Amino acid sequence: MDKGKIFEVELSRWNPSGANPSAQIALPATPYELADALEKARITGDTVYSAEVLSCKLDYLPQFIAPDINLYELNHLAQRLSSLSAWELDCFEGMVMMDAVQTQYAPISVERLINMTHSTEHCQIAYEAHDDPSLGKFYADNDFVPALERVSDEVYEYLDFAKIGREMREGEGGVFTPHGYVVQNGEIASEYHSVDTRTLDKPDYAVLLQVTKGHFNDPAYDNETVVFLKLPAGDAALLQAVDAVGAASPEECAFSAEDCMAPSLTEKISDVLYASEGDCYGLVNELAEQLRQLETDNHLLTYKAMLAEAPGDISLEEALDLAFMTEEFELLTDTASPAEYAKVEIQRMLSLAGDNGLSLFCNLDNYGRYLLEQRATAETEYGLLEPQNGMTVDQCLNRPGQSLGMEMK
Structure with a gap:
């Protein structure tokens, strides 16, 4: 996972009529990165989708996040978590575990998780305490148990620290975490509400x-x-x-x-x-x-598919040149596999003539791959990128030593 990222998430939707495209994204992400991942997964408008957490910097957290989570809200949680200090993250873990104990480890709403990140000031951590005996001794040593203030040193050695710790923990509702004992002395904040990030405003910049x-x-x-x-x-x-x-x-x-x-x-x-x-x-x-x-011209998605097919060492000048050549390609966003591409071609051919040799291709996937090769159509995360005038993205770059045009077999 990239440095500074909290979650690695896979977005997917169910498509009963064909392939089910998916996309992975690391969070927190920028507004355009979020939009790009949704486009790759063919998720638009009110499309029902799932966001599965594949990995998390906080390994205890994914079990508490439901798969129907809103991507924008999960991204907001990631932004909040990435801004917390190590001490605040320890407090956050404690609050999550307190909720887990109360709900028998049921999923926690992301709204509540986000509000936990605003509530760390109400937490205290005893890093020395990892079980009831060490917690009891910590409280006794630091005079947090008034009844023990007058106990002599001789009697002190015989105290049942495990009992003291257990009673204090149960009375406070605190929990043990891998980092120590965490207790919360206040309510979870109500600074954030789910409606705040259920959608994302379109950025006013390119x-x-x-x-x-x-x-x-x-x-x-x-x-x-x-x-x-x-x-x-x-x-x-x-x-x-x-x-x-x-x-x-x-x-x-x-x-x-x-x-x-x-x-x-x-x-x-x-x-x-x-x-x-x-x-x-x-x-x-x-x-x-x-x-x-x-x-404005509705060619941005085609351009992003062209960039995905371009060489990794493409220069910024070449990227700008490609931006003026989007009409050289058609992006088939509803066609995510060779088999679907074959179906599109069959529909084209049947509208023009009869069988036209289709019986030679009984395997749609093989036929689709045959068509992709013949037409130099590229498979991208955004859909199939189909040349319109016989030139691939590489050939559009017109680098030295390249031949223009593609050989049609």
């Missing part, structure tokens, strides 16, 4: 950049101010961000990508901006403008 002031090893000049710049943006917005971090010019700033409408480009954008020390800002802004246009 690319989101983090802007900081470059470090010059000068305490009087450096600072830790961070601002975010939404692209596409004009020069005025750029200069406003530069001024907000206390820099004299964009050249004194460090830029990194936080989110992108095409999530596969986020890291590449950061790498390019870091390597060029901001010189490629204009290129990134132009890419953001084109991404916004692709969304």
Whole structure:
């Protein structure tokens, strides 16, 4: 699991008419990463889907999360957990275990789990106590049992610390965790309500950049101010961000990508901006403008499928070039397997002629793979990417040594 991530989740939906596409995503995730995972799993609108937690940084937690959890709400929980300190995470585990004891380990609503992350101030942890005897001795040693204050040292040695610990634990409702004894002295907060994140507002940017002031090893000049710049943006917005971090010019700033409408480009954008020390800002802004246009023209999903099929070392300039070539492809989002592709082709052929040789292909999967190879149609997580004018994504990049056009057999 990536550093800083809490959950690894698999999204899936039930599709009685064909293949059941699924997608995996690590949480917390950005808004566009969430939208991208839902698109890969073909989940739209009111589609019923499940979100299965495959792994979790907190290994005790998945058993308490129901599979019908809302993705946005689970992401909010991941964001909250990723912001907690080690001590706060220990408190959170204790609160989860307190609920588990009361409900015989039934699932806990994510709303309550999120509110637990807001309630750590009401917790106390005795890291020395891992069972009733050590808890009893901890309480006795620290004068938390008023009745024992006048006990002599001779009598103290004969005290039943296990009984003391058990009575204190049962009276307080505390629990033992792998980290120690946790007790909560207050109610779970009510700061969060499920309706707050059942849906997610569409971001008002195509690319989101983090802007900081470059470090010059000068305490009087450096600072830790961070601002975010939404692209596409004009020069005025750029200069406003530069001024907000206390820099004299964009050249004194460090830029990194936080989110992108095409999530596969986020890291590449950061790498390019870091390597060029901001010189490629204009290129990134132009890419953001084109991404916004692709969304307007309903070609964004096709573009993301093209990027998925492109070589891993594609440059940002090449990615921008591809953004102007989406009409060279058709994305079949409802066709997720070779067998389904074969069915689509059979329907096309039957609408034009009779059998037309279909009896030679009795295995739909084999026939579909045959068609994919013949037409250089690519299988992507978003659907099957079908060339419209005989050129693959690689050929659209027009790199040196490549032959244009594909040989039709």
